Amino acid sequence: MKTQTGIFRISITSLVIAAIISSLAVYSAVGSVGVASASTATVTVNATDVIKNIDNRIYGVNTAPWDELVFQKGVIDENYLQTVQDSGVTFLDYSGGLWGDAFVWNDPAIPTMQTTDQYIEFCRAVGAEPKISINVHESVELAENWVYYCNVEHDYNVKYWQLHQEPWYDGLRARSYVAKINEFAPALKAIDNTILIGACVSCRYPSERNNTTTVVKGAWQNIDFYNHNSYFISPTAYNYDQRQDYYDELLYKTTDEVSSSKSIRIWLAHLRDIVNKYKDPAKPVEYQVGSYNAIAYYPADWQINYLPQGLWVAELLGVMIEQENLTMAAYWHMQNPYPVKQASYGYVAPDFRPYVAYYGLQLYTYYFGDELVSSNSSTVDLSVYASTSANKLHLMLINKDPVNDITTTFTLQNWTPQSTARAWILDGPTEPDNLPGRVLGYGLRTEDINNVSSQFTWTVPSYSAVAIELPNSQGSLSTGIPPNGEVRSTSSAYTGPSSETNLALGKTATASTVALSTMPTDYSIDAFETDRALDNDDTYTRWASKIFWESTDYPDLNEWFQLDLGEVTTFNRVIIKWGLWADTYTISVSNDAQDWTQVASNVNKVVIKDPPSPWDQIDFTTQNARYIKLGMTKRASAPPHGQDGICTNAFAIWEFEVYNVA
Numbered sequence: 001m002k003t004q005t006g007i008f009r010i011s012i013t014s015l016v017i018a019a020i021i022s023s024l025a026v027y028s029a030v031g032s033v034g035v036a037s038a039s040t041a042t043v044t045v046n047a048t049d050v051i052k053n054i055d056n057r058i059y060g061v062n063t064a065p066w067d068e069l070v071f072q073k074g075v076i077d078e079n080y081l082q083t084v085q086d087s088g089v090t091f092l093d094y095s096g097g098l099w100g101d102a103f104v105w106n107d108p109a110i111p112t113m114q115t116t117d118q119y120i121e122f123c124r125a126v127g128a129e130p131k132i133s134i135n136v137h138e139s140v141e142l143a144e145n146w147v148y149y150c151n152v153e154h155d156y157n158v159k160y161w162q163l164h165q166e167p168w169y170d171g172l173r174a175r176s177y178v179a180k181i182n183e184f185a186p187a188l189k190a191i192d193n194t195i196l197i198g199a200c201v202s203c204r205y206p207s208e209r210n211n212t213t214t215v216v217k218g219a220w221q222n223i224d225f226y227n228h229n230s231y232f233i234s235p236t237a238y239n240y241d242q243r244q245d246y247y248d249e250l251l252y253k254t255t256d257e258v259s260s261s262k263s264i265r266i267w268l269a270h271l272r273d274i275v276n277k278y279k280d281p282a283k284p285v286e287y288q289v290g291s292y293n294a295i296a297y298y299p300a301d302w303q304i305n306y307l308p309q310g311l312w313v314a315e316l317l318g319v320m321i322e323q324e325n326l327t328m329a330a331y332w333h334m335q336n337p338y339p340v341k342q343a344s345y346g347y348v349a350p351d352f353r354p355y356v357a358y359y360g361l362q363l364y365t366y367y368f369g370d371e372l373v374s375s376n377s378s379t380v381d382l383s384v385y386a387s388t389s390a391n392k393l394h395l396m397l398i399n400k401d402p403v404n405d406i407t408t409t410f411t412l413q414n415w416t417p418q419s420t421a422r423a424w425i426l427d428g429p430t431e432p433d434n435l436p437g438r439v440l441g442y443g444l445r446t447e448d449i450n451n452v453s454s455q456f457t458w459t460v461p462s463y464s465a466v467a468i469e470l471p472n473s474q475g476s477l478s479t480g481i482p483p484n485g486e487v488r489s490t491s492s493a494y495t496g497p498s499s500e501t502n503l504a505l506g507k508t509a510t511a512s513t514v515a516l517s518t519m520p521t522d523y524s525i526d527a528f529e530t531d532r533a534l535d536n537d538d539t540y541t542r543w544a545s546k547i548f549w550e551s552t553d554y555p556d557l558n559e560w561f562q563l564d565l566g567e568v569t570t571f572n573r574v575i576i577k578w579g580l581w582a583d584t585y586t587i588s589v590s591n592d593a594q595d596w597t598q599v600a601s602n603v604n605k606v607v608i609k610d611p612p613s614p615w616d617q618i619d620f621t622t623q624n625a626r627y628i629k630l631g632m633t634k635r636a637s638a639p640p641h642g643q644d645g646i647c648t649n650a651f652a653i654w655e656f657e658v659y660n661v662a
Contacts, residue, residue, distance in 0.1 A: 039404040041460075042378040045386045047393050047415035049374040054321055054387060057091040057129050059365050060330035061347055062291050063122070064096025065103060065113040067335055069350065069527065070122055073540055083352045084126050084334065086482060088365025092128040093290050093330040094119050100133045100165045105146050110579070110613065111539045116149065120156045129328070131160035131290070133200075136172075136180040140187050151192045160328075161188060162198035162227055162290065174211040178218035185222035196224035198288065203228065203270035204263075213274050220279040225286035225327075228271055230264055231296040240302060244402065247308040247430075250294055251315060251400040252380065261315040264289070268323050289320060289329035293345060304345065305355050305439040307430050307463060313360030314426070314465035315398045318385035321372055331357060349440055350527065356442040359426045360465055363444070366482045367424055367467035369394040382406050382460060391475030393417065395468040399460045402430060407459045417470040421449040422477045427464035444481050503571055503658040504563055505536050512560045513546035515650065530561065533653045538577045544652040545632075557635070559651050562593070563628045563658065572622040573659040574600075575608070576630070577615045579652030584634035587618060589625035599623060613654065619661075628658065 061084075063070070070080055095103050105116055114122075116132075123130045132150070134143045150156040163184050164177065172180075177199075185197040201215055202208040216223070238246035253260030268287060275285060294312055295303045303309075313331065320329050335346035347358045369387030375395070377384045381404075385396040393415050399406050424444050428435065435441025449458050452470065460466055469477055508531065515528035532541035545559045565571075574587055588596040600620040609615035632651050 039379070039381065039401065039406045041382045041406050041408045042411065043375065043382070043384050043395070043397075043408055044411045044413065045373065045375040045384070045393065045395065045415070046413040047373055047386075047388055048413075050388075051322070051372045051374060052324075054368070054370055054372055055327045056365075056370075057328040058317065058320055058326065059088060059361060060091025060093060060128070060328055061087075061089055061334045061361075062093045062096050062330045062332050063114070063119065063334045064094060064100065065108060065115070065119075066096070066099070067114050068112040069335065070114055071112075071118050074118075076118075076122060076125060077352075079352045080335075080348075081122075081125055083348050083354065087347070087354070087358055087362055088482075089126055089128055089361070090365070091131070091328050091330060092119070092123050092126065092334070093131050093133070093328075095133050096165070096291075096333065101135055101137060103135050104138060104142070105135075106142075106149075116146070116156075117154075120150070120154075120158070129160070130156070130158050131162060131198075131288075131328070132158055133162040133165045133290075134184065134188075136164050136177075136184060140184050143184055144187055144191055147188050147191045147195065151195070159194070159196055160198060160225065161195050162200060162225075164200050165290075166200065166229060174214035175218070178215055181215070181219040181222050185219075196286070197222060198225040198227050199223045200227045200229065200290065201271065203267045203274070204230075209270055209274065212271065213278075216274050216278045220275070220283070223285070225288055226271060226275060227288045227290040228264075228267060230267065230289050230292040231332075232260070232263065232294050233296065235295050235298050235300065235303060240300070243302050243306075246303065247402070250308060250312045251398075261312055261319055264292075264316065264319055265323065268326065272324065285325070286327045287323070287325050288327060291330050291332040292316065293332040299345065301439050302431070304357070306432060307356055307426075307428055307442065310356035310358075310360040310426050310442065311398055311400065311463065311465050313357045314363055314396065315383055315400075317361070317364050318383065318396055318398070321385065321387075331361065353437065353440045354442075355439060356426070359442060359444055362482060363396065363424060363426060363465055363467040367394060367469060367478065368396060379406070382408065391472050393470040393472075395466075395470070397460050397464075397466040397468065399462055399464050399466070402463045405459050405462050407457060409457050410455065412454045412470070415470070416454060416472055417452050418473060418475070419450065419452050420477070421452045421468055421470045423447045423449055423458075423469075424467045424481065425461060425464055426466070427461050430463060446481055501659055502536065503565060503569055503660065504534050504656055507534055507563060507565055509534060509543075509561060509563045509656070511543060511545065511562065512558065515544040515546060528652075533561070533656045534563070536655065538655040542579045542652050542654045543656075544579065545650045547650045557633050559632045561630045561632075561651075561653060561656065563630075563656060564593075565626050565628070565658070568624055568626050569658075569660075570622060570624050571628075571658050571660045572620060573661050574618045574628065574630075575615060575655075575657040575659070576618070576653060577609075577613070577655040577657070579613055579654050580635070580650050581611070581614055581616075582632035582635060582651055584632075586631045586633075587620070588629045588631065589623050590627040590629070591625055593627045596629060622660070630656070 150158045163181055181199055199215055201212040203212055294309060320326055331347055333345045335348050348354050369389035371388050373386050373388055375384045375386035381401045383398040387394045424446050426444055428442055432438045432441050471477060511530050528544040530543045533543040535541055585602050586598050587600040588598045590596045600618045605616040605618050607614050608617045
C-alpha cells in the first residue's frame, strides 16, 4: 500500500479530553460498559428536499489477482460467494493497489491467481460492476489485447478502464503519466469506443494537487473519469496506548485536510476545481474513489478491525454519497488471505467471516434509500444522513461519543410515518477481547421504535452506527437481520493422485510457524498448513510460514519444516518445490527428532526449475532415518509483488518430496 505518511495533529478541547478519560473508565480493556450519562440532540429531516439520486455503485470493494481463495481449483468457493453477496456489494475494482501496476494480465505469476475470466465470473455472480486497472509500464499492445479479450473476443462488457493505480508511488512522474494517458486512451478506444478511460489522481497535499493539475491540463481530452484513492492516517501516527486519540482523529475532526472522514470533501472539491478549470465544459466526467481505508499501510487489528472502523465506514459512506458526481467507491480490500502484521485489510477474513467494516457497508446496502434528502444534526457527536425509497424514509446515524448515549428528538418534515419504526444497530465493545471470535464477533442487532410520529424521541446508543427505517402508511418494515457471513466450513484439502516414489506423500509434518496460526481466536483456516506441502499438488496448495516484514528480522530468521516419515526409511534425495524460497538452508535427519545430523545444505542443490518459484533438487549420501528437517535462515530479498500472492516476505513450499534413487 502507500507510503505517504504525512499527518497533521490538532489540539483537542478539554471537553473531548474529558470524554476520552471517561471513556477509559467506562470501557475497560475487555470492553465492558458502565452506566453512561445521556447527552441530547435534535435531528431534522426534510423528506421532500431531494439533493440527488444515489448511485449504488458507491458500495464497492477492491479485489485482485491475489484473492486466490475466491476460486478453489477453478470453481468459485460457495462460502466466499455467499458472504460477499450478503454484503450487498455493487462494484468490484480490479486489479488492486500499487501491486496492480506490476501485473501482467495474461501471464499470472502463479496458477492460483484470480484470472480475468474468473474476475468477470465473480462480478456476475455477485451482481457487481467491474472496473479494470491497466499496468501502463507494459506496452500499449498488451492493454489493447486486454480490452479486445474482454469486450470483443468475449462479451464481458467492461466499461471502466483505469490507466494505472497509484502513479505517485512507483516513480511515474506527472508529465510521463500524461504521455501514457495520451498514448493509451486513443488506442484502447479504437478497440472499443464505448469504454470510459480513467486517470488516478490525488489532492491530499499541495504537491499532489500540482501533479493532478499537470495531468488534467495535459490529458483532460482523454480522461472520462478521475479516480482519487483515499487513505487517511499513517499506522505509526498513534501507538496502541493512544488508540482512543486515533479513533477521535477518524471520527471527530472536521477541518483537517488529511486524516478525518470529512477530508474526502476537501480532496474532491480540490479535484473538481482543477478539472473544471481546464477541461471543456461540454465534456462529461465522473469521479470515483477506487480504494479507501482508514490506515495507509500495514495496519494493526486495533486500527482497522475494532468497532470504530465500522463507524468510520458508515460515516465515510455518508460523506461520499453527498459528493457531486461521485459514482463509484471501493473499500480496500475484499480479502487479504495472508494478514499483514497480524491484521487484514480485508472486509472479510480468510475464513470468510466479516470484519466490522463489512457491517458499516451492509447498513447502507440493506437499509438506505435511493434519493438523498436534506438533514441536519445539532451536535458534532451525532452525524445524520437521510434518504427515501418507495414509501420509506431512511436515516443513518453515527454516534461518535465513546461513552454517552444521545437522547435525540427527531423532526420529520413532509413525512408522516407509521407508529413503529425499526433500527439496525452496529455497536458493542470498542475492544472486542470478550466477543466470540474477537475481531470477528461484531454484527448487527435490531430494535423496534414505538410511538413514532412526525416528531419523536429515541436514544442513540454510544459508539454506534444506526440505520432507521420509517415507512409511511403504504410502506412496510424490512424484516430480520441480513445474512452476515456466519462461520462456514472451508474447502477440504486437495489429496492429489497417488505416487509410488515420493516417500513424503501423505505423511505428517510440523513447522516453526504457519501462516494465520498466530491468532487462533480470530482465524480458523488451514490454507497454509504443513500437510498442504505433502499432498502431491504443486499447483494449488502450499505450506507458508509467518510473514516477516522488517528487514531487521532477516538476520534472526530460523524457520523450519519437519517431516515425519512414520518409521525409519531409506532415502537419498529431497526435492523442494518452493513458493517463496530460502537462499540459505540446511537439511538434517534424525531418528528421535532430538539429535540431528546435517546431511546437506543449499550449496548442494541443483535448480531443476528456475525462479520464480524454483524447484531445488538436493542429493546426499543414503540415509536411514525417520525425520527430515529443513532449516531456513535467509531470504536475501522479497520477490516482486504477486510472485506468491501477497505473502512476499515469508517462506512457502508448494511440495516437499523425498526419494530413494538408485
